[in-house]
Amino acid sequence: MNIYDIAELAGVSIATVSRVVNDSPRVSERTKQKVRTVMDENGYTPNVFARGLGLDSMKIIGILCPDVSDAYMATAVAHLESRMHEHGYDCILCCSGFEQSVKEKYVSLLLEKRIDALIMVGSTYAGTGEADKNTKYVRDAAKQVPVFLINGYLDCENVSCAYGDDYQATYHVTSQMIETGRRRILFLCDSRSYSATQKLAGYEAALKANGLPVLGDLKLYVKNRIHTVRDILLERRDLRFDSVLATDDGLAVGAIKYANAKLLKIPEDLCITGFNNSALSICSDPELSSIDNRVEELCNITVDNMMKALLGEKAEVTRNNRIPCRLIKRCTTDF
Known part of the structure; x- marks a missing residue:
């Protein structure tokens, strides 16, 4: 049983089934109830592709980091994924390492998956902070989807950055x-x-x-x-x-x-x-x-800005989010 079968049994289009799955306000309550009844009777569980059909959204966020075994990266990815799930989004994670060609390869791969937005965790994706050739792939990606950079700054349209000072x-x-x-x-x-x-x-x-x-x-x-x-x-x-x-x-x-x-x-x-x-x-x-450097706060800023962008509130997205760091004093300092 797939989305096409449900659409045929309910007498609606596959786009309508997808909208019902996503609880779109563009479908009447009567039609929603009819489609949901057919889904329940046939034990149909929608997948991400069914959710995306007809809505130009797969409800998927791409996350790119150099190395998820790194403690900072792992903390950021775990927090981002949790927050994304709260908003009904799934995540695809890729670990690019630090080689330029591999970073570019994985960005292309994620874009091919029809992601709704791209999060890049790590200052390696910001290059030196200048408009050089090593950040061109990030700028090109931002022409297709909103891009969010954590722990680095890149001055570019459609790229929102959150980083510590x-x-x-x-x-x-x-x-x-x-x-x-x-x-x-x-x-x-x-x-x-x-x-x-x-x-x-x-x-x-x-x-x-x-x-x-x-x-x-x-x-x-x-x-x-x-x-x-x-x-x-x-x-x-x-x-x-x-x-x-x-x-x-x-x-x-x-x-x-x-x-x-x-x-x-x-x-x-x-x-x-x-x-x-x-x-x-x-x-x-x-x-x-x-x-x-308050990684969880940086992630929260990123998710909040992302949801604004995905909800069409682009003007409300802040592109340069720099927050102060704080020293946690323990036993290795005497000041």
């Missing part, structure tokens, strides 16, 4: 470290994405504002693996630092492992701050102070 967060934390006497602050990072670039800019600006030099040897790019960070720091005997500002909690936990191996006291000998306020921050020993 990473620049201000790292500026504030770096300044606080300096005020407590820290002079050699190690910046640990694992990418050069839009978000990472903003974090680096805040760090460097705080150093300059306090009369300290920006030193290349105190900016370390390393893979976000806890033991990898620990081992690299142990190997770099020439690297002197009295504090660590990491752009992810995993990197910061690697610094804690390094400090423990060197028998350094935290935070007396080494002050450490992470980013994202993930579960890692309370699993570490000692518990990690971390900058909370």
Whole structure:
């Protein structure tokens, strides 16, 4: 039994059946009751294709992220999916990694599925924040469906962005470290994405504002693996630092492992701050102070804007949604 059978038995078009499934106001209550009776008598359960036929909507949202095993991405995807279900939408999730060609491939794939909107979780999709060729595929997608970017900013029509103020967060934390006497602050990072670039800019600006030099040897790019960070720091005997500002909690936990191996006291000998306020921050020993970029709030802003767009309230959609981050102080900082 399919939608065509139900339409024939009820004496209506398949578009009418689809509208009944979606409780469209364009169908009279008498017709709705007739179609629902036929569906009940035949044990018919509509699928997403039946819902979409005749309405130019599949009630499906595409979600793209680089790596769903990442704690930040996983939290965002889980929250987005839950909110989408509240509004009657299903989701298709794709994990693109960071290669440009693969990101473009998955965007094309999702658009072929007749999605109603596209959510891109991760600043990698914003490129460097400039109108360069690496973001062209995002701009092209926005010509077909509304696009929503989380954790990055891209100035483009039909693209709505929600992101934390990473620049201000790292500026504030770096300044606080300096005020407590820290002079050699190690910046640990694992990418050069839009978000990472903003974090680096805040760090460097705080150093300059306090009369300290920006030193290349105190900016370390390393893979976000806890033991990898620990081992690299142990190997770099020439690297002197009295504090660590990491752009992810995993990197910061690697610094804690390094400090423990060197028998350094935290935070007396080494002050450490992470980013994202993930579960890692309370699993570490000692518990990690971390900058909370409020991922669930970013997701809520995204969903609220999306529903406005899908309901035809495009003028109400805000394109640039930047919210302040906040430092959650635990045991690895003394300010």
